[in-house]
Amino acid sequence: MMVKIQIDGTYYDVKPGKNLLETCLALGIDVPHFCYHGAMGSVGACRLCAVKKFRDPCDQKGRIIMSCMEPVNEGLIVSVNDPDAKMFRAAILESLMINHPHDCPVCDEGGECHLQDMLVMTGHNYRRFDFKKRTHFNQYLGPFISHEMNRCIQCYRCVRFYDDYTGGKDLAVFGSHDHLYFGRGEDGILESEFSGNLVEVCPTGVFTDKTLKEHYTRKWDLSNTPSVCVHCSIGCNTIAGERYGKLRRIMSRYNGAVNGYFLCDRGRFGYQFVNVENRIGEAQIRTSKNSNPVEATPDMIASACAEALSGSKKIAGIGSPRASLEANFALQKLVGKENFFAGVSRTEHTLAKTAIDILQHEAIHSPSLKEIEKADAILILGEDLTNTAPMAALAVRQAARNKGIEVAGNSGIPPWNDYAVRLKAQDVKSPIIMANPFSAKLDEIAEKTYRAAYSDIARVGFAVAALINDGAPGVKGLSKEQLSMAQHIANALKEAKNPMVITGTHGGSEDMVHAAANIAMALFLHGKEGALSIVFPECNSMGLGMMDGKPFEDLAGLPADSTCDTLVILENDLYRRADQSLIDDLLERCKNVIVLDHLITGTTLKSDILLPVGTFAESEGTLVNNEGRAQRFYRVFPAEGTVIESWRQLKELMIFSGNHESASWENFDHVAQAMSDSIPAFAKIKGHMPGADFRILNEKIKRQTMRFSGRTAMNAQFSVSEPKSPVDPDSPLAFSMEGANETPPSSLVTNYWTPGWNSNNAMNFYLDEPNGSMKGGDPGFRLLETAATKHILFFAPVTGAFTPEAGEWEIVPAYQIFGSEELSSQGPAVAERIPEPFIIMNRRDAEEAGVKEHEMIDLTLTRSSLQVKLKIDDNIPAGVAGLSTGLPGMPFLKLPESGRVKNSKK
């Protein structure tokens, strides 16, 4: 069903139910606007999107309306270019400019400023107002965001995003008319995990990227490359910008199926690890097991590698969930399938395998984030999404609004009319049920929360499945409270049109994943989609799980003489994955330990040969996100010195080892193709991604903008002649400002720009409609094939009910968005946000143990002990304690396990 409308004399067939502004943007018509945002809808606040509407074809006069508030109906006649409408828009801009400083040359937003774009578009260019401008003081907002309130044009996008969209509590608007102030109640760190998006949401330079300021570069001077975030399993799309060989910033790259317009702060600001001092720049060798590796010449490295690899009876390899598929594949080729170990612990390996099997089940659908946003009932089973997969948490927040949007819809309010929907909806929310051992940020939007130990959460999960479908195994001995909780959840999911279950492997509980699968299958039998989303710990956990690998404990467990002579470890700090003694012993036993990595870690310090490899910014590769979507990242800049991509380094090692199969891998496509051919799960990768030979009219896609400056002069201190641009043999992208002028395929977009739109609001013109899909389909494609029809086999619960023991606590992991992830923690900005190690207990338990809030306490676990700060959470059940996990300096802990606490002083 389409409706016919007339814009400036031209007829268009358009989708009904949208507003005029988004319809115009989808049609590629420039309508100036500020406060409207594709993901946040319209509020009609800025008055800039004024157009003229005519009553009927005879109406000559017309009247000014706001296009963002005008529903598109059959027969609508409007004019964007009407002189009155143009004059109105210019007048709005003039009034906004009364207080806006003329500081563009020193403003970080300059060159990608929505306000600049709108000024040019509306034509206001002469200041008539001859009085002083109002000024404000700025606030300290933490290590991520800079504040410059004088530039504010009062569009309210920041608070609408921060408070309404992400549920933030600490950004507000103060004052009124010409002295509005957007900021915090007092100086301090912005608490939201999504604060970085203010940089993109703000149409001027009020909120800017503080990490970029340290090595500032204009948008047009950046060399931009499409990339994929490596800091969690969601796989948000990013654009990485570089100049002078340093990664300068990360911006979001639109993907309608994954992250949409936004990114979390870990994804946006975690990039700093690429530039840190801690990077391994040169290959190193150590002469004895007791010394640290030292830099060596390429010849020495070559002969050492050749000796280690060709002289070995057995070579084993340990892969990594933070390395690309291709790098892991190259390692598998080097050492052989039987000697390839996945680089994750047995628990994680089993969980990943289980999860992947489940997601391939016919009855189960693995939803994208966009699909999660559309759910109308969600059960979150044992996962604190805000910390483990922040963008999934943001999607759940949007899903919570769906019932309210429906309520408003029943009163005739369209979903894009944001303020009206919120007023009508009030507190009406879709049922979101949070089952987690400790309090989590998503609790505030949850209809119900269930606090229990993992085993009890899983048991309730099994009971929910049994209540939805009789075929699912029930659970005996549930308490009355647990039964009523299970009944409530089952009813909520059954009543919903689009119910969804989200769980994850962070808790280390197979039962939990099984319970979630049972619920999804039961819902499938109940006539629903059976949507189940499983969150994994790392960016390529899913991809690694789809390869044939074994947990590395299998290698460590072999008798000393049959372990291996040479062990190759790919981008993996084993000390984060197992007890120190186990790894020490394993590394000790191998005659040669070859480590490929980019940051100095405990494992690299124990390497006999250390080979520097590129980070995501200096190599290319494919990652599989938690949905099963394969996405490719590309090299942002050529690496310095002896740093090369992991897969290339491994190719060299293969040649050293006498295996010449890799000799034909001249570029990345060859290794990707070889992988597609030899691993059936990845067969689809071949042919789905534009290869290195992809061209548009015989031209590569340019990384640099056409206004890239200093090309002939930027290295003049070394040589006055302009150097040749580096060649990128591995991708269809060029390190150049020369290349195809046409819009590239969605997965290769390097920069959002369209005439008149230098700000990233140009993004909308790359979409089929605002907040829709990229033109030509969203980047990436799903690898998960649902297996051939098989009848539904429910899982049976294994563990019994949790029973607290006196003096003992079940220590469960409390992942932290800042700190628990290895790479982002190395950057100074994220490091500032990492909390002190802490433990969460309930008040009564703490009193029993004789420990007090905020005090340091001794935590004793089976194999280790540590000092942590006590936090009180009255909701955490008796006998359970949450421990911040994976923070820098903390030892590896296999959680959950039981532990004892006591006051440090005693």
Next chain:
Amino acid sequence: MEHNNIINHPQFVKEGKQVSFKPETLKKVQDLMKRYPEGRQKSALLPVLHIAQEELGGYLSVDVMDYVASLLGLQPIEVYEVATFYSMFYLDKMGKYVIEVCQTGPCALSGGEQILAHLQEMLEIMPGETTSDGIFTLKTVECLGSCGTAPVLQVNTDFHEKLTPGKVDKLLEDLREYAKHDKSDDSTWVEKFC
């Protein structure tokens, strides 16, 4: 020129002073909160702020706003938002009597501007300022809604109408006298709301 910096006003700092309503006011405030359904106590914010401003020092310091937030179960930032929005909530220390002179059309035509000039002369302050003895603050406001009796001004909650310079002199004299005896206006926000 009035000071327009609101949230980052030099005085906008937490002093950490303990403030609280008198028990009888607190009782009234609690009655006021009960007029709204459970969970909607935020609705009582405006009247409670008026009462707080009147009873707790004549202006809304950060400590007063934090206290109101704690009474209504709100985040302090929610109170700041509301308090900074309205011009009748004062964020600065004010004089005992806030004289608000109407500057809108009808009053201006009937001599409002002369009244303001006269007040400036008599009090030796500019609009937005407070006399050194702390008795008077002079403000300009938009329409007070009594155009028929223009020119008008408002002292705290009381109207003074059909003004002439002579009437203003008398008014100032009376107010100075009241101030000596620590008498305030008869009508108060507490009475208006409770």
